[in-house]
Amino acid sequence: MATSGSNSLSDFSLFFEPKSVAVIGSFREGTFGGYVAIKSLLKAGYGGRIHPVNPGYAEVLGLKVYPSVRELPSKADLALIMINARRVPGVIRECAESGIRAIVLVADGFAERDREGARLQEEVVGIAREWGVRIIGPNTAGLVNNLNGFNPSPYDAGYYGFKKGAVTICSQTGMINPQAYPYRDLGFGVSKLCDFGNKCDLDECDLLEYLEKDPTTAVISMYLETIRDGRRFLAVCERVATKKPLLAIKLGATREGARASASHTGSLAIDDKIFEAACRQSGILRLHEFNELFELPKVFTSQPLPKGNRLGLVSYTGAIGVLAADEGAKYGLTLASLASETAGKFEDLFPGLGSMPVDIGPMIPSVKDFSTVYSGILQAVLRDENVDSLFNVLWADAYGNNTKAYLDTYEELKGSARKPVVTWIYGPNPAKVLDLTGRIEGLGFPVFGEPERCVKALGLLFQYANRLQRNGLPV
Amino acid sequence: MATSGSNSLSDFSLFFEPKSVAVIGSFREGTFGGYVAIKSLLKAGYGGRIHPVNPGYAEVLGLKVYPSVRELPSKADLALIMINARRVPGVIRECAESGIRAIVLVADGFAERDREGARLQEEVVGIAREWGVRIIGPNTAGLVNNLNGFNPSPYDAGYYGFKKGAVTICSQTGMINPQAYPYRDLGFGVSKLCDFGNKCDLDECDLLEYLEKDPTTAVISMYLETIRDGRRFLAVCERVATKKPLLAIKLGATREGARASASHTGSLAIDDKIFEAACRQSGILRLHEFNELFELPKVFTSQPLPKGNRLGLVSYTGAIGVLAADEGAKYGLTLASLASETAGKFEDLFPGLGSMPVDIGPMIPSVKDFSTVYSGILQAVLRDENVDSLFNVLWADAYGNNTKAYLDTYEELKGSARKPVVTWIYGPNPAKVLDLTGRIEGLGFPVFGEPERCVKALGLLFQYANRLQRNGLPV
Numbered sequence: 001m002a003t004s005g006s007n008s009l010s011d012f013s014l015f016f017e018p019k020s021v022a023v024i025g026s027f028r029e030g031t032f033g034g035y036v037a038i039k040s041l042l043k044a045g046y047g048g049r050i051h052p053v054n055p056g057y058a059e060v061l062g063l064k065v066y067p068s069v070r071e072l073p074s075k076a077d078l079a080l081i082m083i084n085a086r087r088v089p090g091v092i093r094e095c096a097e098s099g100i101r102a103i104v105l106v107a108d109g110f111a112e113r114d115r116e117g118a119r120l121q122e123e124v125v126g127i128a129r130e131w132g133v134r135i136i137g138p139n140t141a142g143l144v145n146n147l148n149g150f151n152p153s154p155y156d157a158g159y160y161g162f163k164k165g166a167v168t169i170c171s172q173t174g175m176i177n178p179q180a181y182p183y184r185d186l187g188f189g190v191s192k193l194c195d196f197g198n199k200c201d202l203d204e205c206d207l208l209e210y211l212e213k214d215p216t217t218a219v220i221s222m223y224l225e226t227i228r229d230g231r232r233f234l235a236v237c238e239r240v241a242t243k244k245p246l247l248a249i250k251l252g253a254t255r256e257g258a259r260a261s262a263s264h265t266g267s268l269a270i271d272d273k274i275f276e277a278a279c280r281q282s283g284i285l286r287l288h289e290f291n292e293l294f295e296l297p298k299v300f301t302s303q304p305l306p307k308g309n310r311l312g313l314v315s316y317t318g319a320i321g322v323l324a325a326d327e328g329a330k331y332g333l334t335l336a337s338l339a340s341e342t343a344g345k346f347e348d349l350f351p352g353l354g355s356m357p358v359d360i361g362p363m364i365p366s367v368k369d370f371s372t373v374y375s376g377i378l379q380a381v382l383r384d385e386n387v388d389s390l391f392n393v394l395w396a397d398a399y400g401n402n403t404k405a406y407l408d409t410y411e412e413l414k415g416s417a418r419k420p421v422v423t424w425i426y427g428p429n430p431a432k433v434l435d436l437t438g439r440i441e442g443l444g445f446p447v448f449g450e451p452e453r454c455v456k457a458l459g460l461l462f463q464y465a466n467r468l469q470r471n472g473l474p475v
Numbered sequence: 476m477a478t479s480g481s482n483s484l485s486d487f488s489l490f491f492e493p494k495s496v497a498v499i500g501s502f503r504e505g506t507f508g509g510y511v512a513i514k515s516l517l518k519a520g521y522g523g524r525i526h527p528v529n530p531g532y533a534e535v536l537g538l539k540v541y542p543s544v545r546e547l548p549s550k551a552d553l554a555l556i557m558i559n560a561r562r563v564p565g566v567i568r569e570c571a572e573s574g575i576r577a578i579v580l581v582a583d584g585f586a587e588r589d590r591e592g593a594r595l596q597e598e599v600v601g602i603a604r605e606w607g608v609r610i611i612g613p614n615t616a617g618l619v620n621n622l623n624g625f626n627p628s629p630y631d632a633g634y635y636g637f638k639k640g641a642v643t644i645c646s647q648t649g650m651i652n653p654q655a656y657p658y659r660d661l662g663f664g665v666s667k668l669c670d671f672g673n674k675c676d677l678d679e680c681d682l683l684e685y686l687e688k689d690p691t692t693a694v695i696s697m698y699l700e701t702i703r704d705g706r707r708f709l710a711v712c713e714r715v716a717t718k719k720p721l722l723a724i725k726l727g728a729t730r731e732g733a734r735a736s737a738s739h740t741g742s743l744a745i746d747d748k749i750f751e752a753a754c755r756q757s758g759i760l761r762l763h764e765f766n767e768l769f770e771l772p773k774v775f776t777s778q779p780l781p782k783g784n785r786l787g788l789v790s791y792t793g794a795i796g797v798l799a800a801d802e803g804a805k806y807g808l809t810l811a812s813l814a815s816e817t818a819g820k821f822e823d824l825f826p827g828l829g830s831m832p833v834d835i836g837p838m839i840p841s842v843k844d845f846s847t848v849y850s851g852i853l854q855a856v857l858r859d860e861n862v863d864s865l866f867n868v869l870w871a872d873a874y875g876n877n878t879k880a881y882l883d884t885y886e887e888l889k890g891s892a893r894k895p896v897v898t899w900i901y902g903p904n905p906a907k908v909l910d911l912t913g914r915i916e917g918l919g920f921p922v923f924g925e926p927e928r929c930v931k932a933l934g935l936l937f938q939y940a941n942r943l944q945r946n947g948l949p950v
Contacts, residue, residue: 031872032840108837112793113829157903158873173794174836175901179873180792182905225797256800256810260793260832289927290798317655318587318735319648322700323765325731335731354588357735361649362583365507397506398633398654426650428632430657449924452764 012202012210014102015136016145016192018077020049021152022069022100024091025082027052027060034082035060037142037152043160044151051076069098078102080142080152085109088138089123096131103128105137106154111198112139125200140197141174146190147216155179165189166218167297170207172196172225176293187298187441191217203228205236212240219245219300221293225252225261230274234282241283242471245300245464249287250275283467285460292453298446299457303420305465305475306388310336311458312381313357315393316364320424320451321357324391327452331459332466336387345380349373371405378409382417389420389458393451396427396436403436410443420461422454423447487677487685489577490611491620491667493552495524496627497544497575499566500557502527502535509557510535512617512627518635519626526551544573553577555617555627560584563613564598571606578603580612581629586673587614600675615672616649621665622691630654640664641691642772645682646698647671651768662773662916666692678703680711687715694720694775696768700727700736705749709757716758717946720775720939724762725750758942760935767928773921774932778895780940780950785811786933787862788832789852791839791870795899795926796832799866802927806934807941811862820855824848846880853884857892864895864933868926871902871911878911885918895936897929898922 021041025034034052038061041050052060055067066072069079069091079095081088085107095103110121121138128135136143144151147164157178168191169176176193183190191214194207204224211217220240227233227250240246252261253272279286287293311333313324325335338346338355346353350363350373358377367373381387394406413421423440425447427433437447448454465475496516500509509527513536516525527535530542541547544554544566554570556563560582570578585596596613603610611618619626622639632653643666644651651668658665666689669682679699686692695715702708702725715721727736728747754761762768786808788799800810813821813830821828825838825848833852842848856862869881888896898915900922902908912922923929940950 030840031874031876156873159903171794173792175792175794179903180870180901182903185905223794225794251794251797251801254801254804256804257797260796260800260810289925290794291925317648317650319646319650319698319700319726319765321735322726322732325735326726326728329729329731335735365505395655398631399506401506426655428634428654428657430660450764450766 012206014077014134015104015143016150017148018048018102018150020051020074020076022051022053022072022076022079022095023152024053024069024079025106027054027057027065031156032154034154036156037080037082037154038063039156040151040153040160041149045149046151047149049074069094069100072098075099078104080104080106082106082154085117085120085138089120089127092124092127092133093131096127096133101133103133103135103137104140104142104152105135105197105200106140106142107137108139110138110200121198121200128201135201136194137197138200141177141179141195143195144178144190144193146192151178153178159184163189164191166191166216166301167221168192168194168211168214168217168219169221169293169297170194170196170204171223171293172199173223176223181294186294187446188301199226199228205229205232208236208240208246212236212243217244219297220247221297222246222248223293224248224250227275230278234278237278237282237284242467242473245285245460246283247285247287247293247296247460248279249290249293285463292456295448295453296457296460299420299422299461300464302444302446303422303461304418305468306420306458306462307465307475308388309333309462309466310386310388311455312336312384312387312390313393314377314381314390315357315359316361316395317393318357318359320393321359323451324357324455327455328459331456331463333455333459333462336384338381339384339386342380342384345376349376349380353377370402371408374402374405375409375412378413379416382413382419382421387419389461390422391454391458392421392423394423394425394436394440396425396429396432398428400432406436407439407443410440410445413445414443420458421445422457424451424454487681489552490579490618491625492623493523493577493625495526495549495551497526497528497547497551497554497570498627499528499544499554500581502529502532502540506631507629509629511631512555512557512629513538514631515626515628515635516624520624521626522624524549544569544575547573550574553579555579555581557581557629560592560595560613564595564602567599567602567608568606571602571608576608578608578610579615579617579627580610580672580675581615581617582612583614585613585675596673596675603676610676611669612672613675616652616654616670618670619653619668621667626653628653634659638664639666641666641693641776642696643667643669643686643689643692643694644696644768644772645669645671645679646768647674647700648698651698656769661769662921663776674701674703680704680707683711683715687711687718692719694772695722696772697721697723698768699723699725702750705753709753712753712757712759716760717942717948720760720935721758722760722762722768722771722935723754724765724768760938767931770923770928771932771935774895774897774936775939777919777921778897778936779893780943781863781895781933781937782940782950783863784808784937784941785861785863786930787811787856787859787865788868789856789865790832790834790868791836792868793832793834795868796834798926799832799930802930803934806931806938808930808934808937811859813856814859814861817855817859820851824851824855828852845877846883849877849880850884850887853888854891857888857894857896862894864936865897866929866933867896867898869898869900869911869915871900871904871907873903875907881911882914882918885915885920888920889918895933896920897932899926899929
């Protein structure tokens with residue numbers, strides 16, 4: 001097992017901000033491997049030096065290829081290794097002897113494969129300990145620093161630039177890397193990506209300690225199957241989760257899942273109840289579905305934190321009010337009771353409108369100036385002192401009759417809303433729903449495809465704000 | 476409270492197969508109301524007689540308007556009422572006196588609104604009892620029989636024909652009607668839709684008894700907030716659920732949700748644990764998220780039932796194996812262990828491929844003839860005697876390199892697979908994912924946007940098959 005923390009912070013800056021990188025692998029053109037990693041680095045605009053290493057090539061993508069890491073013109077900060085597992089120990093020793101201290105071991109065929117692989121992995125760890133080398137992997141899709149163009153992705157994603165931002169996603173699977181998820185379309189900017197792989201050396205705790213102090217990471221979204229050191233994990237999360245929202249999903253909860261995890265990244269999963277308790281104690285914002293990893297961060301990057309747990313709802317149907325109440329209760333939210341002043345405003349706008357949840361469905365057949373009434377309702381709810389956040393439901397009617405009113409209202413809210421707003425859109429025409437979704441998100445308001453996920457987004461915002469408040473921190 | 480069951484079955488055929496309908500409401504052009512209901516009926520090709528009723532109009536959409544139901548040229552089988560609540564009791568009496576025995580009371584402003592509304596609702600029920608009239612509603616978006624063009628939808632959905640089929644969706648909210656969900660794009664054909672509304676008379680049990688014997692309904696998907704008569708509900712569901720898959724979501728589980736429900740349809744919700752127990756006892760296939768109501772039926776209309784609970788999985792990543800194991804356990808599924816014969820076939824196709832969950836990711840960089848290998852793997856897994864169903868994960872890579880192999884393979888499966896197959900598609904390019912989704916669904920294989928929902932679809936298929944088997948019925 002790794003001893004940890006000795007110099008992990010400085011080591012991680014070698015991983016995310018190397019001035020030079022050795023890429024050791026095959027340079028045959030294709031959709032995976034060393035060739036793609038170098039193409040990724042070049043296309044992403046990495047400013048450091050790239051040293052391809054392979055005795056069988058002279059040049060790749062206009063770069064000179066070196067026969068071994070011993071023959072590099074200058075020391076590399078990091079090596080990316082994509083070769084057959086059996087050859088890995090020897091190459092890591094060469095890297096260490098050449099002064100390389102950071103290794104991303106993309107190669108697979110280690111503890112996740114079989115006994116021989118497990119033995120090889122132990123050998124690799126031994127060499128790393130001996131030489132003071134730190135390793136991410138093996139069996140990893142690697143890492144990306146989206147802020148400086150350090151994107152040595154070994155899979156071709158078909159795009160190389162996505163929005164820079166404050167979200168870091170890390171995981172025990174390569175499913176978070178750019179070849180798997182459309183980072184150009186997720187509604188938030190990315191700081192870093194990191195697949196831990198088998199975690200033979202550096203693990204989730206090391207990365208979290210780095211991210212805790214990383215000024216360019218404001219939100220962390222994490223996928224775990226196993227936790228190497230429960231005690232340290234709790235302590236680290238407890239610190240991190242009062243500084244930045246820390247969202248996490250953990251699979252491998254069942255005996256079957258744990259067995260599958262052992263063959264996936266060669267690790268043993270911990271009991272689900274322990275993780276649930278750990279989340280409650282440490283402030284981890286727990287996710288339950290895989291897509292949430294990529295969908296929920298945007299609410300933290302785009303919306304202010306709520307001051308309390310009172311959920312406002314404007315909808316076309318009572319069913320979503322019931323749903324919001326049920327779902328909200330899971331996160332400590334409660335349906336707001338509107339102040340009497342708001343009820344007065346409502347009476348002026350449309351007599352008999354009723355109160356929370358605000359159901360505007362019944363007024364639709366007879367309302368004269370929908371645009372004014374709609375905007376007035378949303379403004380009144382958001383200004384109500386009893387409302388801390390708003391779940392707004394848009395009906396994208398068949399003909400888009402209401403679209404202008406919606407967009408004008410969100411344009412107004414953009415400048416004035418000081419409370420979080422999350423939107424669900426439904427309707428009979430998928431193209432209209434998609435179009436409206438893009439426009440509302442373009443105005444900076446997150447939209448989710450499932451109403452439950454909207455409520456969860458506001459619920460997690462509240463849980464994070466609540467944790468800060470209980471720690472005496474400003475919201 | 477309603478006495479039930481006396482003549483509900485024959486009454487319901489009046490609701491879904493009326494030979495003539497009186498539409499009582501406003502005929503001003505717009506997107507809601509009597510005008511739209513008549514437009515819907517005409518466009519959907521309803522073959523019965525339509526009698527618009529309103530003293531203020533002479534003609535609407537080419538039809539003669541009658542000043543009152545008393546003056547119709549012949550008795551109507553059903554009346555659709557969309558007028559101010561205060562006028563409803565009088566009009567229902569007129570309907571009854573004119574021989575109408577089935578009423579869809581779209582009008583709102585009853586028990587869901589206030590005390591006066593509750594009183595009006597009681598008055599309406601009294602008149603119905605007195606005259607032997609049956610009522611759906613009030614506060615309902617009505618019903619649709621998609622098989623005979625009886626679509627008196629009071630909201631304009633922008634389309635009037637959607638695929639005819641075997642799924643009936645019913646609910647305690649109008650959110651299931653064509654103005655809210657894109658029934659042209661849901662991947663299954665619809666038999667009937669029915670919003671119970673406030674359930675002042677006919678309720679979920681009455682409808683279920685009708686659907687139990689309705690030969691054109693093969694799958695039922697139901698949204699509930701309240702259950703009027705728990706004992707009867709259990710008995711009815713127990714009968715229905717061994718004849719047809721009965722999917723149901725029940726909201727109003729929390730105290731907050733129940734309160735919201737009271738203001739939605741004027742009813743009192745029951746405890747969530749009771750419903751959970753009822754599902755287990757009666758064989759209801761429980762849904763937990765709103766969109767599942769519209770997404771999960773397609774697995775029952777397109778896939779055969781599995782013979783057992785052994786889940787096969789072919790994926791590009793171990794993470795989905797862990798997820799499938801965790802999720803599957805919720806429904807009694809277990810990851811299949813492949814027969815040794817299959818392992819042999821795998822060795823021939825690609826040495827070192829490994830076994831369940833089948834992770835084809837590692838082979839991608841070096842496989843020569845992906846198309847043949849891929850098809851071989853899927854065929855081998857589906858023919859394995861230890862596999863009862865298949866969760867297949869497609870990586871829509873950036874350039875669509877694998878698309879042809881996928882489509883050719885699914886084309887083969889279309890003719891040969893005798894086990895259910897459900898697919899999840901991910902990738903870096905949303906347009907490619909969407910396109911591939913459409914093509915796979917076009918071949919008759921359901922695709923879901925969330926991996927957990929794929930596993931749930933197979934899990935519910937298994938639970939249904941298992942119930943049939945335990946009742947000595949063939950699968």
